[in-house]
Amino acid sequence: MPRAPNWPEEPAWRAGQFHTDPIPEGLNVSPRFPHLAFLGAQADLFDDAFRELPARPVSHVDGDPLLLRSLGLPTYTGDGQREAVRALLHLPPNETLIANLPTGSGKSLLAHLPPLLNPEGMLTLAIVPTVALALDQARRMQVLLRERFPHRAIPPLAYHAGLSQEERASIRGAIRTGDQPILFTSPESAIGSLRTWLEHAAAEGRLSHVVVDEAHLVTGWGNGFRPVFQLLPALVHSLRQHAADRPLRVVLASATLSAGTLFALRQLFGPPQSTYLVAAVHLRSEPRYAFQFSPSASDQRELILEAIRFAPRPFILYVTRPDEATTWLAHLREAGYARVAAFTGRTPSSERDQLLRAWAANKLDGMVATSAFGLGVDKNDVRTVLHATLPESLDRFYQEVGRGGRDGRASASLLVHTAQDIDQAKGMASEKLLRDDTAFERWTLMITHARPADGDDVYWVDLNRLPSHLVVNSEQSSLWNVRTLTLMARAGLIELVALRDGAGNGDETPVDLALASEAAVRILDANHRNPDAFSQRLAQARDAMLRTAEQGIRVMRHVARRDIEISQALTQTYSVIQGIWSPVVTCCGGCATHWDDRRTTGLYPPPHAGRLRRFATRDTGRIRHLGLPMASPRLLVVAVPDDGQFLTTCERLANHLASVVRPHAWLMEPSLKTRFGQRLRQLLRPLPRDDSFIDIVDARAPDAWTAGSDEVRVIFLDRVRPASFPQELWHSEAALDIVIVSKSLGDPDHEGRYFIDTTPYVASATFLERISS
Template sequence: MDENTLVKQVEEYLNKRREDLTVDVDIDYSSQDRFKMRTIKRLKYIFDLYEKHHKFYNDFLIALRDFLLVFRTSIHLDEIVISPNNAFSINKDEYSGKYFASYQLPAYVNETFVKQVYLEGYHASRLIDKGYDLLTDPLVYSITGFSKFKTMNQKLAVYGALNTPDGYTTLVSLPTGGGKSLITQTLAYQSTGLTVAIVPTVSLALDQVRVAKEIIHTQNADEEIFHYSSGVEASPIINAIKNKTARLLFISPEALIKNQRFADAIKTANQQRYLKNIIIDEAHIVVDWGASFRVDYQCLESWRRKLMMTNPGLRTLLLSATYERSCIDILKDFFATDDKWIEIRCDALRHEPRYMLIKAKSFTDKKRKMLELVEKLPHPMIVYVTRPSDAEDIKSYLSENGINNIRTFTGLTSSTKREQLIDEWVNDQFEIMIATSAFGVGVDKSDVRTVLHMYIPQNPNAYYQELGRGGRDKLPCLSVMCICPEDTTITFNRINKKVLTTEKIIGRWDSMYNSPLSIRIGNYTNINTSIKPKYNVVDEFDDAPVSDTDMNWNIYVLLLLRRYNMISIMEVLPQNDNYIFVVSINDDLLRTNDSVLQQKIESVRTQEWDYYNEAFKQIKKAISQSGKSCWSEMFYETYDKVSEFCAGCDAHDEAIEGDFYEFSLKRPVTQPVKQLAMDQLALFGPAYEMVVYADEKQRVSLIEELQKKRLSVLITESDLKLNEGTSASHSGNSLLVIDCSELRDLMSKSCYYYVSGLVAIVYSGEEGDVYNQLKMVRQYLSNKSFIRLIHIIKENVYFESLNKVFTDLIDGPVMPINVICSKEGGQYV
């Protein structure tokens, strides 16, 4: 990318000496180059808008400022006159006649951080994989063509998912930008069948489909990989499912639950065992959003349970970047069947955000500061607020100050409007989004440079999820919180309203359970969630239409009772704009309305309140200690599997990189281990290990034969070419290729989930190297009932210090290579 040529072309376009300006952001640029190209794209779009409507003059200056600072350049403008006293620090060099931008930031803004976001003086944080072997195996290579993983995190996440046994649920955490989509792609093509990937937004579904079709090696992508949303013709997808040609479907929970045609098609595919995997992307949304405006996420528990009754081998994958402690417990309660639960935890704090807390003296001062921040900080920018009314107020205030190319996105935004806004946002048609928490999760806009919070979130998790919309391209971004003294009280009052009183919980439950609209069939009760409570007090529900208030609070009560196992939710039935919850009562106290029930509900309510209150105290503590203690400590305390990391905050400009040397896997994965089959055991007879002599030319053929016998792990220090040119077609079995350092790190956490079954070790190097490899393998893997070892060595090495040869140290037979590679195979000799 020739930046000088680009700047010249932009200058010509703005001066109307060039008819068009082609900006291609889809080319495989680096993150920095893609951000720069999108900066040009936004400038072109707003310039064209300004040419038609001069009310967009200030919006044009915002985009021009970003362009000048990102490219660190200056340009002539022939017809556009910019006042020397403009709010955007765009100045004219009287000598050259060119316009340039300077930072001229308010004193309360950290200029070092802003410069880093504009890529000035920016150096990527030190990421280390300790020289790990990132080679893929024939399975991953045949599906995607990838010969290497991006990181050790991705390698462990992908193989952790691929190894999921039938009927199990695997929860995977992988940092944003870590290549999580590869999990979905490889799972879908691991074996013949259908994988349903549940995603939160249309834009994410579209992007996932596009990437999958580019990456997956198949001749029939258009007949195998689909997404569904409103406006998409359903018939081709339904037919592909019926004809068993569909392999991967991206769909929202709403479409999955409410569209009867899809419900029937997937039910049939499941009965025929054609449905293999359910993947829930951004799985924390099930907890965070499911209890409010995305109720269908909570429907997934009962939907999946019904499928499992017919198809107990169905696998479930839950994917996200980070999980709060309580979120893990709820997801496990929802989706683990008979404790068939696996956690692959590669959690890590984001490396991109630079944190700033700005304290205003009053609400008026806060509005003034907000305007300065919108004018001077890098874009694209998300401004987060508490309520829909706040979003509209800020939009009006910015409009009064000449900034008009902005949008609002709240819980009151209609579904159709949401899709339109997300498309416009992703396609760079505006730079400032004012939003409540209803916006952001799963929206695939990678280059958001500033996330500005104009309120105090209720807890660090909610805050972290929102600020995490920035810097998804792995480049620096700003997380700025601008607050005034009254904001603490406002947030506390919102928490007060978030947990109903004991009387109201009982009142709503009693009104629903004893209503004539709630039909009882055997042990089940069909709860109609539209029922109004018997008390007359109006309950407010944040960021949601007033018409949905009673339904939302009723659902809140049902989910509260479900979380504390007082009821089971057997099924959720959408009914127009309402939901029928089919429940069974686990605690007979709910059939009464006496003092004992009140005591029980009061206990439940107290636990809920304590959770919200303690979480709010964490964020209050961070605010009170800002400048003294690291801002990201609240996230370190919230997410129990992360290491310390902070790219910079009010307490320090330099990065704290506590995760620099840590192993990617943050939690032991000891179970389940692979079960050895009779044909595998027959190779060894009564022994646990064997030796096979093979030179460099024979090793690849030997390993291909062992793969046919479902070899699960290959330990090697040599660069074996197992992928390119291999003739062995994969059978759905993955092969984890690791070196001794990876083995040591995995075994330090007893991760036999990864290292079990048939394990081969290829020895190389001098006598001392071979002995050290053998010593490590014997230390960790010998005499395990769930492991059989195949030692592959060129010759019978003599260890002078021991006065023994290699085979003297092996308690098993020496097998001729022709026996392993023979057509019959499996004959013990």
């Protein structure tokens, strides 16, 4: 560029975020990614997001035959998805599976697989937090079902408020007749208009799975924005009662389970000993974090507007209160931004649907939002998440930051807060709770005038009942009655079963607390009318809630002040080591501490998920009735000649065992993987009832041969390796281990002798003759 009149001077080019290099003729000017000078060393916060830098390491593992058969997928996304799917298929039906897996690990597979594997007439219920997610999952499921069952008629798979009465009736009819393979719906619909139909399906043994997505909402938003999530444990309890001894598997899926949330879920859907956790958690490697304190609201506004001016699109600007969202939307409109909107808990349902469609179609560059926006809005390409507030907990902050970079590419996170934001967060963290005497008065009034409902110790209470000192009813009074019930539920005095409007004829459970005027409660403690016992239980619940809230704001403040590095704080928040083991693999995509090293701190080793420890029973009677010599009550050894037909004979054995025994697992060492593993997969792949998995076992691992209780396994030992029989198999907890060995396998206790010289066994030819007769 020339140095001449009417041409910008060098400072103007620099102010416009250009590189400049003086040369004799003038200036060499080149564009660069815009920087935020107020962030100092992190001024280039947006660079990686602009580049869409890949930020999520890939760690696929070999898939099982059923995965290829039902979905055409050759691999799992990692250990976590693999073990969650195996638990989904093989965990005893009276247990609850909790899948704690990070974003991008394929948790949706836990809802997609059952209808692809189930026979006709079986129903999978998938409860999701938003209509947008229900519709998106339904579209994906339609494709999968058509590919798997090209000649089967597929009904609508999403049930939501936008359907006509005729469409809703059609879906309810399909549930009744057994023509609904899977249904994606909200908790409001599941507990409201669908409940009777779901209970009927469970009673007839046609409800196979209940999958709850974003299960942390049961203990999180259930206190306010989505109270109906607190009713899901009661729904599951009712469905299990109706199912009686028929199998009904329950899955709770989430990407962020803190210790407190995990403890609560195990209690609510337990008992705890009947829950099983699959956890393979790593921190998000996509966000680049920056935190800035602002001395005033006006300064905060200028910094946020400067950031939005340069931020990679699409962006989300999070605030705490709906009125703040309205104010910020006005600021953006005044600044000239037209492709922006606001989404809060007060946004009407019809407007929400329009906003979500515009957001998904890239008709909006930015969204100003409260926590009401995000969950279930699975937009993969959000590049920037800004906070003009201080969230009341690190958990909320991490959830909202998690809206960015879901495609595995870098995103930017900027939080700018003021002293007023700190005060607001403290107020939310220490939310006003009812005094014992006030809560007891409200409860006594409600239960005294309650009406019995269907079910043991279940009553309908009127949320509009007024204490004696109040004359005029109000929405606020009803909310305090709901808070009374919520606190009592936390204290274990009652269980919330349902909410409805006063007339009892609403089609759905209300989303908004203000619309609920009746609640169904189950009495759990006979001392609920005793003031002393009531106060003691409430005090314990209140103290626990306050401690959790105070800890949340304390950690969030330390992170915002950079007293604690964020990946360290997140690891502490989401690691669970007491009572149940759920570690977190730490990484940091970039923060003030790791800014220069973010290319390496953003890497992480693949998280490991432990092998399933409890299995649904299999019928082993046919094998045991063959009268074969057993090496131990749970161990059958089949010896194969050590000749050129070893692998062919193993294949013949596997073919019969797959149909007669239906083992849970096939195990082999790495030396057999290339020579026999693929042949076994090809053999199992076309079998419609096969849900087994294949493990390649590292014999050097301490628990290499450890079995789960009631597991049925077929184990192939190589002709040469191992040189001796694994000692762990003598003490296996499996229901049955069928071990296929070569006749030349060495005896570990008698040098120079073969294993079959000292151990009861059956020759492969004899076994094949007996099992095929």
